[in-house]
Amino acid sequence: MSKVLIIVTNHTKFDNSKAAPTGLWLSELTHFYDVFEAAGIAMDIVSPKGGRIHVDGRSLGFFVMDKATKKRRQDPAFMTLLENTKSISDVNWATYDVVYFAGGHGAMWDFAENSELHAKTADFYEGGKVVSAVCHGVAALQEVLLSDGTYLIDGKRGTGFSYFDEGIAGVKRLVPYNMEQRLKDRGLQYSKAMIPLAQHTVVDERLITGQNPNSATVTAERTLEEMKRVASGT
Template sequence: MKILVVMTAKATLHLLDGEQHPSGFWAEEFVVPYQLFKAAGHSVDVATIGGLAPTVDQTSVDAAFLRWVRPQGSEDNDAADAAAYLRAIEQTPQLRQPIALESLGEKDVADYDGIYISGGHGAIGDLPKSDELAQVLRWAIAQDKPLATVCHGHTALLALRDGEGRWPFEGYRMTAFSHGEEMVTNMAGRLPLILEVELTRLGARYEKAEAIWDSHVVVDRRLTTGQNPYSSKALAETFLLQLDQG
């Protein structure tokens, strides 16, 4: 099988107070699914807007920071995980020369068995603003391709509309990075959007884990969503099951 991984190309995020905050993709949300996809024997392509090499959010490979983005009481493998993420990023050639989303046509999308949208706060800055990404996703939906997205990858879904101007995921059960999780980041109150609020406004039946940072994955029809970085493994495993079901 062949999977397309869509990633943000943004290295900073423009906050409401004018700060250009260092950002990018979240390491765990790319590395863990990518490695599981490859281990399952699948071919994986990486695509960004403009074909720009994505930038890893440095806090996502900082062992001292990772303790704050996993559930309380979970096992402390932060130093080993940070080192493993860095090694994997360095050893993944697709990250150095990703496909330009603009170059993908309807037939190219048909060649993929599914699309996974990786997260990171950087995604807020470019994924919801790309007409080309919206078109790729419209083709994928029309072709009944399984879609998966984690954390802030859901921003790619916000601008989608069908031929009647409706959001195609209205009424879907889904999860995403929660308002509670956003409120404990150092960008609280300064973000351009809060996914829990935006998805609910558009008509999603939003749900989340009982405690912040816990893993939570939701499947509704052909859409698989994960709440946060700690959900990356369960999300990828669930998505692989969806792909196996065809």
């Protein structure tokens, strides 16, 4: 039986003088979850530290939250999964076939700064498993070093939330760094959609990345395809 490990952020605020709230971008979890649930794949949702997950209120806005995400938001059983998550140390990564990093600006902190997360991700990838991330969830990959000392993303094709789009989102002055540039500095062959905030997903064998919230569903579909490919040995 295949199984997926979904990792969501614990970080709850932009670290600046006003301490604006942030957290998980809900649709980046729910859209991925919907695809894998429909395929009958078991999933566990965890976080770097464990505990309750804060959902970014901006992801719940009237013009942002679609019907599928609203349905999950109104489902007590689903939302309970975010009330007391296990930590990344509490689960056996060897039992999973895919690790998926959901986004939300909070990931720019705790995904990027967690050495245990990076080491486990490197082992997971080098073990022949599938690594997937969307939007700011890609921040988890920028410091992952493989056993040969190279960055996991070095020479790989991929994407993540663009710095231009941070301006559209109105948070360029709040983000701690330019994630797009960091990914490029670590060797990622970065690409993005021609139209700001349009869907864009990149598959480089066992590494699947999506640019923004609108990419979560396609990223999930491509991840599922790659998981099946790896399982079949083709």
